[in-house]
Amino acid sequence: MEMVTELYIELQYINYEEVWHMSFYGKYMEYRGFDFDGFFNGVKDLDIQKALNKECIDEMDYLALLSPVAEKCLEQMAVKAQQLTFWNFGKVIFLFTPLYLSNYCTNKCVYCGFNVTNDIKRSKLTLAEVEQEAEAISRTGIRHILILTGESRKESPVSYIKECVYVLKKYFSSISIEVYPLEEQEYAELVKAGVDGFTMFQEVYNEELYPQLHMGGPKSNYCYRLDAPERACRAYMRTVNIGSLLGLDEWRRESFFTGLHADYLQGNYPDIEISVSFPRIRPSAGCFKPKYQVTDKNLVQAMLALRIFMPRVGITLSTRENAKLRDNLIGLGVTKMSAGSSTAVGGYSNKNKSEGQFDISDERSVEEIKQLIRSKGYQPVFKDWQQI
Amino acid sequence: MEDKLVIGGRELRSRLFIGTGKFSSNEIIPSIVKSAEAQVITVALRRIDFESKDENILNYIPDDCIIMPNTSGARNADEAIRIARLARAAGCGNWIKIEVVSDNRYLMPDNIETIRATEVLAKEGFVVLPYMSPDLMAAKRLKDAGAAAVMPLGAPIGTNRGLRTKELVKILINEIDLPIIVDAGLGKPSEAAEAMELGAGAVLVNTAIATAGDPVKMAKAFSLAVKAGRMAYFSGTGTVKEYAEASSPLTGFLLDK
Numbered sequence: 001m002e003m004v005t006e007l008y009i010e011l012q013y014i015n016y017e018e019v020w021h022m023s024f025y026g027k028y029m030e031y032r033g034f035d036f037d038g039f040f041n042g043v044k045d046l047d048i049q050k051a052l053n054k055e056c057i058d059e060m061d062y063l064a065l066l067s068p069v070a071e072k073c074l075e076q077m078a079v080k081a082q083q084l085t086f087w088n089f090g091k092v093i094f095l096f097t098p099l100y101l102s103n104y105c106t107n108k109c110v111y112c113g114f115n116v117t118n119d120i121k122r123s124k125l126t127l128a129e130v131e132q133e134a135e136a137i138s139r140t141g142i143r144h145i146l147i148l149t150g151e152s153r154k155e156s157p158v159s160y161i162k163e164c165v166y167v168l169k170k171y172f173s174s175i176s177i178e179v180y181p182l183e184e185q186e187y188a189e190l191v192k193a194g195v196d197g198f199t200m201f202q203e204v205y206n207e208e209l210y211p212q213l214h215m216g217g218p219k220s221n222y223c224y225r226l227d228a229p230e231r232a233c234r235a236y237m238r239t240v241n242i243g244s245l246l247g248l249d250e251w252r253r254e255s256f257f258t259g260l261h262a263d264y265l266q267g268n269y270p271d272i273e274i275s276v277s278f279p280r281i282r283p284s285a286g287c288f289k290p291k292y293q294v295t296d297k298n299l300v301q302a303m304l305a306l307r308i309f310m311p312r313v314g315i316t317l318s319t320r321e322n323a324k325l326r327d328n329l330i331g332l333g334v335t336k337m338s339a340g341s342s343t344a345v346g347g348y349s350n351k352n353k354s355e356g357q358f359d360i361s362d363e364r365s366v367e368e369i370k371q372l373i374r375s376k377g378y379q380p381v382f383k384d385w386q387q388i
Numbered sequence: 389m390e391d392k393l394v395i396g397g398r399e400l401r402s403r404l405f406i407g408t409g410k411f412s413s414n415e416i417i418p419s420i421v422k423s424a425e426a427q428v429i430t431v432a433l434r435r436i437d438f439e440s441k442d443e444n445i446l447n448y449i450p451d452d453c454i455i456m457p458n459t460s461g462a463r464n465a466d467e468a469i470r471i472a473r474l475a476r477a478a479g480c481g482n483w484i485k486i487e488v489v490s491d492n493r494y495l496m497p498d499n500i501e502t503i504r505a506t507e508v509l510a511k512e513g514f515v516v517l518p519y520m521s522p523d524l525m526a527a528k529r530l531k532d533a534g535a536a537a538v539m540p541l542g543a544p545i546g547t548n549r550g551l552r553t554k555e556l557v558k559i560l561i562n563e564i565d566l567p568i569i570v571d572a573g574l575g576k577p578s579e580a581a582e583a584m585e586l587g588a589g590a591v592l593v594n595t596a597i598a599t600a601g602d603p604v605k606m607a608k609a610f611s612l613a614v615k616a617g618r619m620a621y622f623s624g625t626g627t628v629k630e631y632a633e634a635s636s637p638l639t640g641f642l643l644d645k
């Protein structure tokens with residue numbers, strides 16, 4: 001009898017529901033073996049119309065909106081997405097600027113210029129330099145800053161990030177981090193120090209492909225990275241931004257998993273503002289050639305489908321995209337944009353700056369971006385949070 | 389008899405409150421306020437950029453308006469309290485609209501945390517206007533906690549669905565001896581008129597004006613609708629029959645001799 005109970009408990013322990021409550025991985029596993037191509041081939045025009053007529057769409061509708069068939073209905077999707085964005089966010093675009101603190105990195109992401117095997121000039125900002133950069137950036141009116149480091153617990157440990165945050169607090173009303181995955185406790189420490197936002201891209205959700213693209217270093221741990229956004233939620237960050245690097249794998253699936261991940265986080269941590277980025281691979285020092293094409297049209301479809309799936313989710317667009325495309329994406333669901341971005345360490349105030357992580361495509365200044373947003377009939381918002 | 393709305397000891401001439409978070413530019417705000425004839429303007433503290441001349445939204449709000457900072461972004465009572473104090477310390481006056489939203493999917497207010505924050509802030513001398521889900525018991529507690537008005541939602545924020553909570557709002561209007569200000573969800577002037585006809589003290593509108601093709605004109609339309617609704621309320625709207633009458637009276641037999 002006792003044995004039976006034990007067995008029962010054990011079975012219960014690996015119960016799906018249980019896994020699903022513990023990590024997004026459980027949700028991901030539900031789609032393992034799912035015949036995506038078969039599904040896409042089976043989508044009919046009518047399915048798209050049905051999805052567009054619904055007030056709330058479910059996962060399968062979302063996947064249908066990501067299908068090749070839905071491309072025919074892009075305009076209709078755009079109209080709906082724009083309406084939802086207007087209602088939920090109004091005619092505003094939030095602005096932020098990234099600040100690279102350090103490009104020391106122990107990882108071997110094949111697509112990244114900071115990859116440990118790339119022979120580039122490595123540097124990290126001293127606190128005095130952080131201050132200089134902060135001054136230069138805040139002069140442009142920017143109030144939200146996103147700080148980035150490569151993965152090196154030796155060169156850019158949490159204590160270093162914290163010290164930088166103390167400096168930056170004087171200049172910015174919101175500080176987000178895009179650094180290597182941390183423990184929940186470490187996130188909590190950073191929150192206490194004044195960090196309110198978190199960004200991390202899974203890069204690729206495809207678990208089989210992941211190790212081939214991340215061949216060495218701590219980043220090769222797929223699940224540890226996958227669960228990082230959840231740890232940040234638990235540490236009570238205010239905003240959590242996720243994404244996958246489009247082009248590493250087939251974008252329709254990757255976008256789907258990104259959306260599911262966002263939905264999972266929003267459902268389990270309703271008090272956190274969840275947002276999603278749609279970064280596409282840019283050329284970098286490593287000369288990595290993406291295996292999958294992601295056209296402008298594809299990118300637009302991915303964004304529109306997500307907006308319809310999650311009307312309230314934030315959508316972030318980076319300077320990776322060229323000026324013309326960025327201009328046209330305003331109004332299609334984007335809520336946040338980076339401006340005046342440099343991806344090099346010391347890129348704002350320093351003349352002999354280091355190499356960038358990737359080449360940015362939109363090199364316009366904050367002022368130019370601001371004017372552009374205005375010309376589109378939107379308000380550029382520099383401040384949307386305040387340290388409290 | 390002049391029909392004035394009194395909140396926190398101030399007599400207000402306008403029953404249309406305006407939200408500011410969604411406009412296409414700050415520059416449009418003065419003309420919106422003017423055509424809406426609005427007096428109370430709510431601004432999220434998180435958005436106020438005190439250091440910037442161009443971007444500081446407060447510079448666009450006419451001097452004769454009452455600024456009602458709101459605690460948008462607060463996820464619990466403590467955060468709302470901190471935001472309220474910051475707002476007052478920054479010179480935004482002592483009105484505060486409490487928004488505690490711990491649910492980003494539907495943006496539904498957290499009544500329990502809202503009551504907690506109201507209690508603390510009212511004691512500190514704030515004029516507290518809490519945004520809430522229309523629940524009678526919660527409204528009673530907000531009144532006991534010292535709220536100056538209660539602001540039930542008409543529909544979830546940003547949905548433009550109209551007065552979906554009508555029956556619940558009616559109960560608040562009947563039972564709570566404070567101005568009831570319908571906030572959120574009103575998508576059309578007719579819906580604002582509807583709220584006013586029921587006896588709401590005022591309405592707060594942002595999305596519907598900000599996302600209109602011509603926001604200034606829409607502000608005017610809302611202003612007229614609010615006045616019309618108020619006038620109708622005072623004129624005593626005729627009873628609208630909600631069920632059919634039997635062709636021969638069901639109680640007619642009582643009259644039979």
Ligand code: SF4
Nearest residue numbers: 105109112114115150
């Ligand atoms: S993507 Fe990040 S972790 Fe990977 S090599 Fe580049 S900096 Fe390092």
